[in-house]
Amino acid sequence: MYNFDTSVILESIPFLIEGMKITLFISVISSICAFLIGLIIVFFRTMGSKPLKFIAVSYVEIIRNTPLLIQLYFIYKSLPAIGLMLPPIGCGILALSVYTGAFISEVLRAGINSVASEQYQASISLGLSKFQTFRLVIFPQAIRIIIPPLGSQFINAIKNSSLVSFISVTDLFYRVYKGAVDDFRFFEFFITGALIYMVLTGTVALLTNIFENQFKIQGRTAKA
Amino acid sequence: MITFENVSKSYKGLNVLKNINVTIAKEEIVAIIGPSGCGKSTFLKCINGLVPVNKGKIFVDQIDVTAKDVDLNKIRSEVGIVFQQFNLFPHLTVMENVTLAPIKVRKMKENESKIQALHLLEKVGLLDKIDKYPEQLSGGQAQRVAIARSLAMQPKIMLFDEPTSALDPQMTQEVLDTIKTLAKEGMTMVVVTHEMNFARELANRVIFLSRGQIIEEGSSDKIFDNPQSNITREFLKSAFKKELV
Amino acid sequence: MHWTDIAENYDFLMKGLFITLKLAMVSVSGSLIIGIILGVLRYSKLFLLSWFAVAYIESVRSIPLILFIVFIHFGALPYLTGEPSSFFVSACVAFIIFTSAYIAEIIRSGLNSVEKGHIDAAKSLGLNRMQRLTYIILPLAVSRMTPALVSQFISLIKDTSLASTIGLIELTRSGEIIYERTYHETEILIFIAFVYFVICFGLSKLSALWETKPYMCTEHREPVGANQ
Numbered sequence: 001m002y003n004f005d006t007s008v009i010l011e012s013i014p015f016l017i018e019g020m021k022i023t024l025f026i027s028v029i030s031s032i033c034a035f036l037i038g039l040i041i042v043f044f045r046t047m048g049s050k051p052l053k054f055i056a057v058s059y060v061e062i063i064r065n066t067p068l069l070i071q072l073y074f075i076y077k078s079l080p081a082i083g084l085m086l087p088p089i090g091c092g093i094l095a096l097s098v099y100t101g102a103f104i105s106e107v108l109r110a111g112i113n114s115v116a117s118e119q120y121q122a123s124i125s126l127g128l129s130k131f132q133t134f135r136l137v138i139f140p141q142a143i144r145i146i147i148p149p150l151g152s153q154f155i156n157a158i159k160n161s162s163l164v165s166f167i168s169v170t171d172l173f174y175r176v177y178k179g180a181v182d183d184f185r186f187f188e189f190f191i192t193g194a195l196i197y198m199v200l201t202g203t204v205a206l207l208t209n210i211f212e213n214q215f216k217i218q219g220r221t222a223k224a
Numbered sequence: 225m226i227t228f229e230n231v232s233k234s235y236k237g238l239n240v241l242k243n244i245n246v247t248i249a250k251e252e253i254v255a256i257i258g259p260s261g262c263g264k265s266t267f268l269k270c271i272n273g274l275v276p277v278n279k280g281k282i283f284v285d286q287i288d289v290t291a292k293d294v295d296l297n298k299i300r301s302e303v304g305i306v307f308q309q310f311n312l313f314p315h316l317t318v319m320e321n322v323t324l325a326p327i328k329v330r331k332m333k334e335n336e337s338k339i340q341a342l343h344l345l346e347k348v349g350l351l352d353k354i355d356k357y358p359e360q361l362s363g364g365q366a367q368r369v370a371i372a373r374s375l376a377m378q379p380k381i382m383l384f385d386e387p388t389s390a391l392d393p394q395m396t397q398e399v400l401d402t403i404k405t406l407a408k409e410g411m412t413m414v415v416v417t418h419e420m421n422f423a424r425e426l427a428n429r430v431i432f433l434s435r436g437q438i439i440e441e442g443s444s445d446k447i448f449d450n451p452q453s454n455i456t457r458e459f460l461k462s463a464f465k466k467e468l469v
Numbered sequence: 470m471h472w473t474d475i476a477e478n479y480d481f482l483m484k485g486l487f488i489t490l491k492l493a494m495v496s497v498s499g500s501l502i503i504g505i506i507l508g509v510l511r512y513s514k515l516f517l518l519s520w521f522a523v524a525y526i527e528s529v530r531s532i533p534l535i536l537f538i539v540f541i542h543f544g545a546l547p548y549l550t551g552e553p554s555s556f557f558v559s560a561c562v563a564f565i566i567f568t569s570a571y572i573a574e575i576i577r578s579g580l581n582s583v584e585k586g587h588i589d590a591a592k593s594l595g596l597n598r599m600q601r602l603t604y605i606i607l608p609l610a611v612s613r614m615t616p617a618l619v620s621q622f623i624s625l626i627k628d629t630s631l632a633s634t635i636g637l638i639e640l641t642r643s644g645e646i647i648y649e650r651t652y653h654e655t656e657i658l659i660f661i662a663f664v665y666f667v668i669c670f671g672l673s674k675l676s677a678l679w680e681t682k683p684y685m686c687t688e689h690r691e692p693v694g695a696n697q
Binding site for chain 3: 002061062064065066067068069070071073074077078081155159160162163165166173176177180181186187190193194197198201202205
């Protein structure tokens with residue numbers, strides 16, 4: 001039987017917590033930026049001119065159909081070549097924002113499309129302006145559908161942020177791996193690391209649920 | 225043919241059926257009427273065991289449907305049911321919808337079942353639709369296919385659960401005509417319906433259900449011309465008013 | 470720009486691509502089998518088994534893939550077998566464990582998407598449990614699951630790039646090996662990205678064709694108009 005040594009973990013807790021803070025920092029900042037990118041892309045796709053639409057669609061397709069690791073390496077290795085020097089953590093945040101943004105734009109688009117066009121026609125017919133229609137009719141209905149997938153995009157960002165350790169950012173995964181290799185204690189460190197990630201993602205899932213209930217429409221069963 | 229003995233059913237604390245006792249004889253055509261949510265559909269679905277009851281016994285052709293060790297699949301193959309929402313299998317063509325159960329359950333030969341299906345589809349007037357998918361049919365056509373699908377099992381009893389309430393007037397007529405043809409052939413039928421004129425014309429007997437109880441039952445003339453209970457009178461008055469409009 | 474790097478190392482890169490594809494194929498097959506079993510278990514509501522499936526699916530889905538890859542390669546497999554694990558085997562095991570949890574969820578929601586009315590109709594015709602599953606529930610569920618399954622496979626193909634981090638010389642790692650020598654990262658990375666893009670984008674377009682089948686709509690349909 002494997003001799004599970006809890007003392008190495010207890011000793012390393014501060015070291016891991018420090019990494020967790022970096023992981024959280026990167027995921028939160030990236031998710032916020034990704035949301036803004038997603039909004040802009042959706043705006044381009046729904047209201048933009050033809051070239052803007054083309055740019056938006058190309059962006060989404062290229063980002064969604066290539067590995068994050070390649071995008072990360074590209075930003076880390078190739079941006080300095082054109083004179084853009086970012087610290088590793090900046091590269092990590094940039095890559096993660098760009099990547100998650102493409103997925104969030106799809107989430108937002110699906111949410112807006114889910115509100116039937118009859119609703120749009122009805123509110124225009126009542127004399128509401130385009131903006132009022134969006135704010136008072138489309139948005140309140142779409143938000144209910146958007147929240148759960150947005151939550152899972154945030155969870156994905158937390159998990160994906162582990163890749164920044166390959167461009168020398170000392171995030172949670174980096175420290176789990178380093179601890180495991182240094183002490184040759186793989187089971188202890190990986191189980192602890194997994195648990196910390198589970199707590200982080202679990203918390204987000206919980207918050208998503210609470211938030212979703214806030215926007216429930218009375219008498220309607222939630223069905224995305 | 226069908227006997228309910230002290231049948232009760234509650235669902236989420238709501239008494240859907242309360243102590244129902246009723247017997248339906250062979251070749252009888254019974255219409256179940258009553259306000260929405262009075263337990264009509266539940267009554268029907270208890271007969272083929274789609275809805276399990278809490279208390280009492282239901283006998284279909286002398287077999288206790290509520291018994292623990294009963295082979296429900298066998299009973300169901302003898303009892304056809306037509307649903308409000310048709311429930312045709314969307315991934316199968318009209319022909320496949322009608323032949324699936326005869327081949328798989330009755331172990332009929334494929335050719336035989338196809339010939340039978342052609343007869344049935346001719347009867348409901350849809351011979352030209354055999355290769356279509358349910359999505360390509362109108363509501364009335366879909367419901368007639370659903371009737372043919374049930375008949376293909378050569379059932380002893382046919383149940384209809386508001387077969388026309390999802391249809392517009394013209395399609396309703398198509399479906400009602402099909403059901404009338406069946407009635408003339410001596411099929412035992414239980415029909416839950418909102419169509420009062422249809423119930424009156426078709427049924428030998430009418431059962432009026434309200435809040436899970438049988439308020440009144442009798443020949444259709446008796447129920448429609450001379451209802452005994454106030455609840456029945458009120459219901460019929462508003463129902464006929466609606467139909468006139 | 471140094472695009473000749475690609476031409477000079479073309480065979481080496483294609484060898485890497487071959488490993489990437491082989492890794493993806495093996496992992497897809499493995500995770501499909503385990504994913505279907507887990508998904509059906511979770512759908513089945515057989516107390517202990519479905520509880521196990523839920524625990525597996527939910528915990529795997531909340532842990533980063535890279536943690537599995539590194540742990541399995543350096544920790545679990547060497548411990549279990551008593552010798553260092555091969556890069557390819559480690560990567561396959563990690564991808565199968567990871568992806569099967571996602572596939573299980575797709576399977577379950579596909580099975581759940583089959584309307585009660587259709588199941589009732591099948592019951593009413595006397596079809597037994599096995600017949601209902603074979604002729605009604607599975608065909609409907611499978612056709613509805615296909616787009617989600619394809620996009621899961623696309624994710625898997627992209628994820629295989631992570632196998633480079635434990636040293637498996639697949640597409641990404643072969644690119645790295647080249648630019649570690651030549652220092653022309655940009656060209657190689659663009660080329661590799663392009664190869665992944667062609668495969669993944671192609672697959673997603675193929676699955677979009679599938680999505681247009683008429684009966685795949687899970688929503689309840691109101692009857693169409695009288696005039697047909």
